Amino acid sequence: MNQPNTMKEMPEAERPYEKCEKMGAEKLTDVELLAVLLRTGSRGENAVSLARRILYGAEDKGILGLHQFSLERLRKIKGIGRVKAVQISCILELARRLSKASYSEMLSFSQPETIARYYMEDLRHEKQEVMKLLMLNSKARLIGETNISKGTVNSSLITPRELFIEALQKDAVSIVLMHNHPSGDPTPSREDMLTTKRILDAGALIGIELLDHIIIGNNCYISFREEGIL
Known part of the structure; x- marks a missing residue:
């Protein structure tokens, strides 16, 4: 037919x-x-x-x-x-x-799930790893965001100096790191752990707290804070 x-x-x-x-x-x-x-x-x-x-x-x-x-x-x-x-x-x-937009009114930086849902569609379809820096004020409200790397998240390529210069320019009190895993599996890699520790330690020295590092998978996520890594 x-x-x-x-x-x-x-x-x-x-x-x-x-x-x-x-x-x-x-x-x-x-x-x-x-x-x-x-x-x-x-x-x-x-x-x-x-x-x-x-x-x-x-x-x-x-x-x-x-x-x-x-x-x-x-x-x-x-x-x-x-x-x-x-x-x-x-x-x-x-x-x-x-x-x-459906999550914007619920967005709370004290709740990793709402952050992950808010950025899920931005990141889960990316073919490369993209790391975002989210900058917050004293009331944990978002005051700025920027992409700080694209490609494999490598601790040697992401320099805390450049990251915190951006945060200081925004007068950020705390920050959240977020990146995706194109494989769909948000399990942290060794490089993810190293990157998080370097930025956590650097932030402690200059007084900007790293609140969380969230890894986005395919409709799923892992929060370092929820997992007790931070």
Whole structure:
């Protein structure tokens, strides 16, 4: 049986727009949701087929794989031009911001879980390790954040001097370190432990406390504070 070339050629019960109107967006599959947002397919291929090929192409990672697609990579997919690539990129960014905003009002730097949830979507899809420095005032409120390294977190490459210059410029009273493990497993490595100890010791000398070091995995995290390492 030939694949319908357009959404209108599909049986009405299978059309994502009609299905959404009758049953609600929560009843749509990942493929159907993406098809609605794409609106149209390509020559000889409807939007549902195109969405399925994007989500379950060569890497077959489904919806989670979308976070790894850059604009350039999207445009290399047959049927995805400039407009559709921008649409998908904006959808992903909107999803990230919605996820982050939902935790913003609950963010407490005395609770590692809320910090991890707040930054989860920023970090868990990164292909390289990214270390963030979070700077806090005397009331443990966030007054600044910056990326201090990208690549393997190596204690010899992250210098406490540069890190604390940044913290002092913000008048930070305390700091939190955070980085991701692209493998998805947040278990601390030897380098993670060495880096934490160097920064902890340096902070003690200049009066800026290291409150925690949080490692982000795939929808999971480890807090040095919760684990009793700090």
